[in-house]
Amino acid sequence: MEEKKIFKVTSNPIVRTPRGTDRIMLDVLIGLVPALAVGIWQFGLNAAVLLAVNVAACVFFEWIYRRLMKKNNTIGDLSAVVTGVLLTCVMPSNAPWWVGLIGCFFGIVVVKQLYGGIGKNFLNPALAARAFLSAAYAVYMTSWAVPAAMSGTVDAVTMATPLSYLHNGDALPEYYNYLNMFLGGIPGSIGETSTLAILIGGAWLLLRKVINWRIPVSFIGTVAVLTLIFGCEGYGNLDWMLYNVLSGGLFLGAFFMATDYSTSPVNLRGQILYGIGCGAVTVLIRYFGSYPEGVSYAILVMNCCAWAIDRAMRPLQFGISRADVKAKKAAAREAKKNAKEGAA
Amino acid sequence: MPYKYYGGVHPDYAKTAAKTPVRPIAPPKQVVIPMVQHIGAPDHPTVKVGDTVAVGQVVGYNDAPVSAPIHASVSGTVVAVEPRRHMLGDMVVSVVIENDFKDTPCEDMKPLTPEQLKDPEAIIQRIRDAGVVGMGGAMFPTAFKIKGAVGKVDTLIINGAECEPYLCGDHRTMLEHPEELLKGIELVRIAHGLDKCYYGIEKNKQDAIDLLNSLDPASYGIEIVPELVKYPQGAEKMQVKANTNREVKPGGLPSGVGANVVSTYTCYTIYRACYEGVPSIERVVTVAGDCVPEAQNLLVRFGTPLEHIFAEAGADMDRVERICMGGPMMGICVADPSAGSIKGASGLLLFSSEINRESETPTCIRCGNCVAHCPMKLEPIYMYMYVMKGDIKKMEEYHVMDCFECGSCSYGCPGRLPLTHTFKLGKAMINAHRAEEKARAEAAKINAAVAAEKAKQAGKEARA
Numbered sequence: 142m143e144e145k146k147i148f149k150v151t152s153n154p155i156v157r158t159p160r161g162t163d164r165i166m167l168d169v170l171i172g173l174v175p176a177l178a179v180g181i182w183q184f185g186l187n188a189a190v191l192l193a194v195n196v197a198a199c200v201f202f203e204w205i206y207r208r209l210m211k212k213n214n215t216i217g218d219l220s221a222v223v224t225g226v227l228l229t230c231v232m233p234s235n236a237p238w239w240v241g242l243i244g245c246f247f248g249i250v251v252v253k254q255l256y257g258g259i260g261k262n263f264l265n266p267a268l269a270a271r272a273f274l275s276a277a278y279a280v281y282m283t284s285w286a287v288p289a290a291m292s293g294t295v296d297a298v299t300m301a302t303p304l305s306y307l308h309n310g311d312a313l314p315e316y317y318n319y320l321n322m323f324l325g326g327i328p329g330s331i332g333e334t335s336t337l338a339i340l341i342g343g344a345w346l347l348l349r350k351v352i353n354w355r356i357p358v359s360f361i362g363t364v365a366v367l368t369l370i371f372g373c374e375g376y377g378n379l380d381w382m383l384y385n386v387l388s389g390g391l392f393l394g395a396f397f398m399a400t401d402y403s404t405s406p407v408n409l410r411g412q413i414l415y416g417i418g419c420g421a422v423t424v425l426i427r428y429f430g431s432y433p434e435g436v437s438y439a440i441l442v443m444n445c446c447a448w449a450i451d452r453a454m455r456p457l458q459f460g461i462s463r464a465d466v467k468a469k470k471a472a473a474r475e476a477k478k479n480a481k482e483g484a485a
Numbered sequence: 486m487p488y489k490y491y492g493g494v495h496p497d498y499a500k501t502a503a504k505t506p507v508r509p510i511a512p513p514k515q516v517v518i519p520m521v522q523h524i525g526a527p528d529h530p531t532v533k534v535g536d537t538v539a540v541g542q543v544v545g546y547n548d549a550p551v552s553a554p555i556h557a558s559v560s561g562t563v564v565a566v567e568p569r570r571h572m573l574g575d576m577v578v579s580v581v582i583e584n585d586f587k588d589t590p591c592e593d594m595k596p597l598t599p600e601q602l603k604d605p606e607a608i609i610q611r612i613r614d615a616g617v618v619g620m621g622g623a624m625f626p627t628a629f630k631i632k633g634a635v636g637k638v639d640t641l642i643i644n645g646a647e648c649e650p651y652l653c654g655d656h657r658t659m660l661e662h663p664e665e666l667l668k669g670i671e672l673v674r675i676a677h678g679l680d681k682c683y684y685g686i687e688k689n690k691q692d693a694i695d696l697l698n699s700l701d702p703a704s705y706g707i708e709i710v711p712e713l714v715k716y717p718q719g720a721e722k723m724q725v726k727a728n729t730n731r732e733v734k735p736g737g738l739p740s741g742v743g744a745n746v747v748s749t750y751t752c753y754t755i756y757r758a759c760y761e762g763v764p765s766i767e768r769v770v771t772v773a774g775d776c777v778p779e780a781q782n783l784l785v786r787f788g789t790p791l792e793h794i795f796a797e798a799g800a801d802m803d804r805v806e807r808i809c810m811g812g813p814m815m816g817i818c819v820a821d822p823s824a825g826s827i828k829g830a831s832g833l834l835l836f837s838s839e840i841n842r843e844s845e846t847p848t849c850i851r852c853g854n855c856v857a858h859c860p861m862k863l864e865p866i867y868m869y870m871y872v873m874k875g876d877i878k879k880m881e882e883y884h885v886m887d888c889f890e891c892g893s894c895s896y897g898c899p900g901r902l903p904l905t906h907t908f909k910l911g912k913a914m915i916n917a918h919r920a921e922e923k924a925r926a927e928a929a930k931i932n933a934a935v936a937a938e939k940a941k942q943a944g945k946e947a948r949a
Contacts, residue, residue, distance in 0.1 A: 148808050149841075150574075150818040152906030154892030155809045155834070156496060156650065157842040162850055162899045213846045220850075260850040260900070353857075407853030407866055451867075458884055459491070459722065459861040460732040 166219035172342035180331035184234035198245035199225035227267035230332025290326030308433035343396035363420025411454035502780035516788030517825035525551030539591035558786035615758030621748035641682035646719030649812020654769035659693035669756030844901035855894035872911035
């Protein structure tokens with residue numbers, strides 16, 4: 142008898158979006174290109190070396206860990222590359238390459254893989270690595286090279302970031318003007334200096350629907366509103382707000398770090414709350430903390446709350462209105478009251 | 486103006502067959518007519534081996550209210566009444582008819598008289614007799630649906646969204662039989678006892694919208710509503726929301742908010758049953774997919790073995806990995822192509838392994854696309870987690886039962902999680918759990934009664 146061909150059976154849907162995890166991660170990498178380009182242009186070879194080492198190290202650690210643990214190989218999803226690039230973005234260019242290597246090990250193995258790999262880590266690997274390095278190698282992590290744009294203006298090898306000036310209550314030197322802050326001619330971490338470059342990358346992510354507007358807008362908006370309201374002695378409120386928004390890693394954090402899938406809420410209302418939380422903690426740290434910069438710690442703090450926010454901010458089901466929820470609550474209260482009276 | 490709803494996805498619509506006219510295919514040598522072509526009680530064969538049947542003759546019937554008779558789609562001799570493979574997988578009693586290619590018409594069903602065409606009772610009776618079921622794919626007996634809705638609903642919505650990719654049968658019907666279609670819709674409206682109804686059509690069928698509008702739909706009591714192009718626009722609950730801004734309650738039916746939804750091809754079938762006296766014996770089937778040289782719309786008689794349809798369409802069966810009945814988003818895979826075509830099969834899609842994007846190691850990256858896409862505003866990411874854990878209580882808390890399996894979450898998942906599939910499993914688990922609880926409660930009741938009886942007996946004996 143002729144053998145009959147039996148066809149494969151799978152559940153619906155039969156078709157799936159062509160956008161897999163690898164394509165999303167590639168979009169994130171494309172979005173980081175402008176910021177990195179500015180970083181390498183401003184900080185030169187050091188930045189390029191750090192980038193190469195970090196990317197190679199992240200991919201290698203991910204590969205070797207998965208191999209040793211006899212798990213499937215996940216370097217193809219490009220998430221390790223993204224971690225390497227992001228870690229480079231939040232490191233000063235003066236940091237030696239081996240510091241980056243240690244950071245990659247911490248980020249990939251301890252923060253990401255020990256919790257089960259992509260999607261399971263509760264802290265952003267790049268930011269957790271930066272926090273670890275800041276604690277372990279504080280000297281290397283706070284030595285800011287003079288960007289190329291300033292090499293004629295100042296006669297030094299390293300200098301302080303605008304935020305350290307603000308944190309100490311010193312008046313900002315003249316070349317830390319809004320234009321330089323916006324374009325990227327200021328000292329800082331490799332990928333955070335140019336707001337414009339990050340905005341271009343962020344626009345790409347929004348255009349490709351990799352992220353939505355909720356987290357970046359609520360994050361930056363909260364920082365802007367809070368600093369505008371509370372201001373600071375010695376600065377005009379508007380000036381103070383603009384300094385706070387344009388300096389430090391706020392834009393990089395809001396567009397590329399806080400929107401990290403694994404560590405942010407999935408519910409849309411929750412994402413707004415999360416963004417507001419990030420902004421509020423950033424401002425708190427900048428006002429009252431001992432560090433000048435608060436974005437990375439604010440995001441790490443809110444990372445820990447992401448799952449709780451998801452549970453607290455669950456969407457209302459289709460067919461359930463706010464009135465229904467209220468009625469249900471009222472009925473529950475009534476029942477409780479009746480039960481109490483019955484018992485009494 | 487159509488109302489918006491949350492979520493949904495925009496798959497590649499691939500409606501390449503939209504410009505291809507419907508082509509009747511050569512009837513097959515043999516048709517295999519399964520006795521299950523609707524939701525509800527299966528039919529009992531009313532013919533035996535050796536009987537001669539005519540086109541449109543009843544071959545399967547069941548008295549139950551939720552049922553629909555089944556008619557012979559060719560004339561010829563019954564050669565077997567035996568269990569055969571159904572498209573959806575089970576072995577089902579089927580009537581196998583050897584075609585004599587004479588197409589002898591059956592004289593049982595006459596067109597309705599002009600008076601009857603105005604009488605809701607007569608129309609509903611004819612819908613029942615003609616074996617009309619929901620042709621959108623649900624296959625719910627239409628007569629029962631209308632009967633249950635009359636008096637309770639104030640809005641009738643005809644579903645012309647055809648939001649599934651590839652499918653073009655409804656679109657072609659609108660273009661090729663606009664007047665008949667409008668008359669069919671009018672019949673459904675009269676059956677509901679309403680003065681007006683909505684006809685929701687997705688805007689990507691602009692030519693059909695223009696054509697229907699040019700035929701003065703208002704004189705039939707129809708308002709055409711151009712709708713957003715978004716999947717799952719054609720889902721019942723989405724249609725009700727888009728046309729009336731009412732939201733069907735979780736676990737409820739559209740009639741719960743005073744609306745009823747009937748699909749386009751159902752209306753056309755009703756037109757043919759009432760005006761022409763032709764029962765539900767054939768339908769337009771879009772045959773498409775990457776294993777078909779050209780997507781086409783074929784007029785297929787029910788019971789035609791799928792192999793015959795594929796041969797007519799010129800499909801390259803060696804490359805085919807999966808056969809999909811219906812659209813690619815909610816369609817069901819068919820394992821055995823010798824099965825006979827059924828009333829709900831609006832499309833037959835042949836996909837090679839190139840279309841298959843399932844992963845062997847699905848990984849959630851918590852991107853939240855599933856939450857953003859779920860039209861029921863559920864949280865598939867957490868539902869998936871709890872189903873995988875088998876936590877019944879949490880599954881209910883996260884409303885797994887309210888998923889209507891549209892597939893939007895799985896479609897948009899970059900980690901290739903089998904979300905929709907898992908929710909089907911979860912529903913089965915919840916149902917099994919509920920049945921178990923019920924059985925347990927009943928057993929406890931019986932045991933308590935037995936114990937009480939025993940105690941009574943013991944008391945009597947002690948007294949004696």
